[in-house]
Amino acid sequence: MSSRFAAPSVGAVLVDKGFPRITRTTLALYAGASGDHNPMHIDIDFAKKAGFPDVFSQGMLVMAMLGQALTDGVRPDRLRSFSTRFVAITELGAKIRCQGTVAELLEAEGEKRARLTLTAKNEAGDVKLSGEAVISL
Template sequence: MTASADIKAGDRLVHKVFPPITRHTLALYCGASGDHNPIHVDIDCAKSAGFPDVFAHGMLVMAYLGQALTDAVPPSRLRNFSTRFVAITQLGAKLTCEGIVTELFSEHGERRAKLALVTRDDRGEIKLEGSAVVAL
């Protein structure tokens, strides 16, 4: 993280690009999370529900954003993290997670920053939006 005295509104504190989501990634996430909804790993199930193929778990996309956030800001400085799912993330999507400082303030004797978070695919489509508050 940039020295806290240098941080100002508009600064990008979070930026991480993840490799494309594969079927293998989805299968591993099913096992790790316990979310075995077949729509995420079984193409026949996805097609019967009207989708062209399987797609990523929303919580997998949120986990990517959380990882990008904690790569940029130590977890001990995280005060709040929330997200809103915007769109389905298709198989093969290459996700980019970013966080921009929107506000600087003091609370409980700490200098803090509010971040606007977003996850986009390689076509620029927003998949997840959120916010975080971090102690500087």
């Protein structure tokens, strides 16, 4: 076990991962893999008719990024819960950075745990997705 998990403190960053820019190809590949073919995410004319300047990311794509960042930073067998809330649309071209910070140390079911505050933000620091996870230490 990594020393950062041996005795983390409140405020410690345990998850930190950046992702490449979201491109039209990213959206098309995710649509094919997920089955989410909502034209809002792949058809610029449809998005413009709906009042948006361009297509935008599927929310579940950003959630997948946050989940990947979480399991890259924390072994999956230590994950006790993971929940998210969509905060804002993620625009085409966004470069997402996901972080998880220790918000609370606790004990439950006989094990030491940490509650992490999770965020997925764009380069400007705008939160696109927020959430939390509980992990076993």
